[in-house]
Amino acid sequence: MAPRHQLSRDPAAAWAPYAPDAARPWTLARASHLYRRAAFGARAEDLVRALAGGPEQAVAELLAPPGDLTAFDRARDADETAACRSGRSDAVRDWWLRRMILSPHPLRERMALLWHAHFALDAAQVKEAPAVRRHVALLREHALGSYRSLVEAMVRDPALLASLGAAASRRGQPAEGLARALLERWTVGAEHCAEEDVREAARAFTGTFVRGDEVIHVAREHDGGVKRVLGRTGPFTGEDVVQIALAHPATAETVVRRLWRAFVSEVEEPAPALLAPLARSFAAGLDLGRLAGTILRSSLFFSDAARGQRITSPVELAVGLVRSLEGLIATSTLARDLDRLGQRLLHPPTARGWAGGPAWIDRVTLLRRQALAAALLAEGGAYGGRLDPREVAARHGHADVNAAADFLADLLLPEGGEAVRSAARAELSRGAPGEALRRFAIAIARSPEYQLS
Amino acid sequence: MIPTRREFLEVALGATGALSFGAAQPGWLRRLPGRAAPGAGETALVVVQLSGGNDGLNTVVPYGDDEYGRHRPTLRLAERELHKIDDHLGFHPRLGGIAALYRDGLASIVQGVGYAGSDRDHGPALRAWHTADPAPGRETGWLGRVADAAQGPEHDDTPVMFVGPIAAPFALNATRAVVPAIGSLAELAVDAAPARPAEGGAEGAERSLLAHVRRTERAAQALSEAVARARDARSRVEYPSGPFAADLFTVARLIRAGAGIRIFCTELGGEGFGGFDNHANQLGNHCALLQQLSAAVSAFLRDLEAAGLLDRVLLMTFSEFGRTLAENGRRGTGHGAAAPVLLAGGRLRGGLLGVHPSLTDLDQGAPRPHTDFRRVYATVLEGWLGLPSEPVLGGSFAPLPAFAG
């Protein structure tokens, strides 16, 4: 029996799909954990369906939601395209947050957000809003597809090239930003490449220019000489370098580590042996959807050990709360509040994105998280009281104040928060039910437990 | 089938069992000195950015040098209106408050500060001062690096804060830490959490994320209470009107309330090119700005003096560059190089540090710097905050003998 012994010897068992049994049943807490990590947060109907259908079906539906997505996408695309054309520079950010809140495919938005932190576009370096919108659309398009296609799209994305200072790379003056980002951050990692590799790769990318909203190649500015990159030698082009880097075994580990941090733990550094099976199978096809599916289905993911191992980023915190309460809020206002929590979407602090993890929380950002939770749930104020906990509870058949409170607690914090729940209950005795339930939800959303996922 | 936390750790980490939590922390600078007893005995640094390139020659005026008057037909300041420092130099007529601090030994002037090879463009020059690196490409600011180093998972504090109405300067950009920018104290006032029974166990020692958030929550509540005290605090010293004075008033209240913030950054001159960028009609505009600077800094220090906290505060100004000696034909001046830095506080030696740059040996029309700006940074980091400066500045810079004793 002794699973501990077995797992130590055989990490593959950790990645075996979780199958509920009497000792570890499929519970509300586990279903909620899945949605907190993979979908910003659960709606009541998500939890009901997940509990009825089991973990395998819940993960499958997160990876490929049933129903027609194209109508949703088409309507959003039309609004976003028009909003960007009208020139508001922050439009991309505001509409993206709105899409996260409304999307029937939340895992795709969650992954797009992950890739944003990975590729770390800084919109301040991009003059035209439509180019930023196209960048985000690319992140979304390839979010759960092939990592090869994603990287190939990134190295010829005009917005990202501008952000990397690689809008003009000449034979006599190669721009190193793209080559460095590709090798050190997107593929093999800094420990697997030398300064020399970056310089040589930069030569391969010469002749690449951003002209308006497209990337062009100017043959006479391309350095056609022989380069030596990652141990391979030849008269490489930029495309060749991308394929060499993607084929390097360290690339798979880089991506697997990214997803480990996003889905399993931000604080535990995994032993290479644990990641090895995932990296091996991912290297075969660079299929992101499959990798995400393996992790989300795994015994490890649903184990107690993986709980509470992440701090929700400000975006996840706010979008999750709004999604769980089935609301829609002013995302331009939200974007400004998120800036102050340290996550200025489309303007990461450095090219490494956001540090995340415990760095999200210090005493000032925690005060601001609490203030944001209170503002989102307040009856009036900046968000106009558009989230209404009482109404959501009533919609799901819990009209009585106490029943509604239990429903909200189960929805937002189904485990590990007994003390939070009982303290929040004190709010129920004051004021009208609608107001009392708002205060109850605020008490939960501002608790230390709710900052974790 | 599902591993327990322990099993998971064994798988994840092999046999060591050592948590990586916090391992990303550099070993140096785990905490800022003096932090052990919040509010008691801490020193605070206030960094004031004068945006736009302050005209050092009309701030600390070399009236004794004929070259000065000769090159400034409309901008030269009359000797009799200056607040004399010696028979060569005097403070601008509107710097009466700062001149008085100087006479009382509460202010020093570091002369001829800058760096070699400035391209005299606002963006790059400001970026150099912010990153403490004249070479482009550095992604973090010097104060941001202090924040990153001082703040870690075990640390719930917020060591650095920007106070002002504009977006925080790049000096505060950090890799990990979220350096807060506040416009007013109200932004930090949050109602107390509903009372909760104490969570069981020795969480103080526990190194889980939840323990981190819980510890931070208590610190946040303490900060919130300090802010509430600060909001109610009144000052016996009257501050002048205007947003810069209001920002310094906010800083003074946070210091007096013992909020535990060690470095404050604030700004005069505004976003964009900055109000000190006087290419035209400089005389009146510069007067107005120096008036605000002097009156606000003077009120700030006198306020802390009255509160018995003068020995705990040091204020320093900086600007991205000085200006040209000669006027430009539009009653203004061009971008220059060297400029004086003002230090003000209770434990200074006082007086002038360094000599006034020559007005005959100019570089592209402006006085040459003789003191690298990173020596000033090293001075405040080591001499005032007690931090090793080399990891922050990325090089060794000799501190200046600015402090008494």
Next chain:
Amino acid sequence: MLCELLLVAGPLLRAPLAAPPAADDLTDWLPADPLLVIEAPRPRALFEPLLDAELAAVVTSLPPWQAWAASPEGREFWNVVRTLEATLGLDWRTALARLAGGGAVLAVAPPESLLLVLEAEDADLLLRLHTILLGFARAEAAREGDASRLDPVRHGDVEVWSFDGKEVHAIVGNRLLFANRREGLVAALERRAASPGARLAGAEGWRAARATAGPDAAVRLYADLARLKENPGFARGLEEGRANPLAALLFAGIVEAMREASWLSAGLAVADEGFVLRAVVDGAADDPASPAAFARPDPADAPALPSLAVPGRLAAIGLHRDLHGFYAAKDELFPERTSSLIFFENMMGIFFTGRDLTDEVLAETRPGVRLVVAEQRHDPAAGVPEVRIPAFAAVLALRDAGEFGEVIEEAWQKALGLVNFTRGQDALPGLILDRGEQNGTKLTIARFSTAGIDDRAHLPPRFNYSPTLALPQNHLVLSSTEGLARDLVDALARGAGAGPEAGDQDDRVELDGAGIGAALAANREALVRSNMIDEGHTREEAELEIGALLALIGFVDEVDLRVGRRGATTGARLDVHLRRPAAPAPAGPRDAAPR
């Protein structure tokens, strides 16, 4: 009218009548030192629009109205109204008119004391309504086991009631008195009995203010500014008017007059086709040494500012401002040195080749600034921007365009060159410089090229601008578009026309409701999208809200605001002409719903 008749007749009638006295000035009830008084001497004029079935049909078809009426609160409200209508046997509009038709007056006096006096045309109706409501309240109190709390307290021969223990009211003859504090009501009753000297009617400021409100006012407002200004929030609001240079330029004179004034009086007169609002404060702000003196230039030097008629005009603003005086006083007006101010000075220094902005540039202008906003006509063949921004222009009079004209031309072309250089650095398309001619005036035109753009139906926002300079008739025209510049050249060539009389120093704002509505409707989609993001609305909610906004603007035909000196006072007159859209409000899915 009624009230004024009563005012005259009051003393005659009072003597023979025993309490309750029926006819006198409603303001006799008020404290002698109110902060604020609102009187409705002719409430009928206000009720008439409510009684107008056509207007009511339009209002009730508006989405916000329908949304409210469908909400739980709305339904509950209308249930109560219907119950009362059935009990009284009257529809609510008629009942309201009869209840308050005799006049109404509301006063706010420190500390937080509020008193409302209503005069019913139909005293019997008032009593019946009170009895019904008292019945409801007693039933409620009985359920809670405390019916006695609804018993009245007697003050002299007047019964004072309270339904909820907080508000208090009394009925005296055909008057309903209502107060938020018992002491307030008792004081009002005692005041009636006391000597006339203690009454508001004797207060000098009050009488002076009231006389300015206009004899035909249906509603009058009086505010004791001297005491309101003791309120820190109110005082700060006045101060903020100074801190911002633009606000200082626009509102100078008004703010200073408010600061001097001890009272404010306003009157609203209703006519068939709209309403007129007059407001007066007893401050004149005519100190020539004040930094705000630029807002009251010497009439001998400041020409009257006839409004400029151009096709598709949305708004015209004429301000008697002396820009030279304004800028000369900048140290007192806005002592801060913001980046934008310094940037502006630096640029002006470059454009005007080192000339002193105050004494060598602005001194070349004559007092008076006119601003015009007009609809843009886009030629679909040339291209139409996605978001359509109206054209706008400023017109200044010059002292001597012959001498100074080329200096301005040079400055303008330097500015365009700098814009182009900066945009080029950012790899953004620049402006093509062009010359044109209109009515004998040379134009300096700058426009963006559409070369290489395929989708000309959704051009980027920059295609709303073709900045143009013209110097016709000793004037400087600076326009955001070539079209508006040409129209203004023509308008100036036509001359003043039927403009204001010489010496008229009123500042004036004219708005065209239909045009503004059309300009907003042209951007309906963009407004809807902004509303979705900024309010967190669904597309349906956003369309309803924008639809309602457009429908409301559809009621406004023309707005004309004049502000200026009236002897020792400063006054404003706002004329609003309304129109009634023939059909219910356009668009919105709810329109189809049966009413």
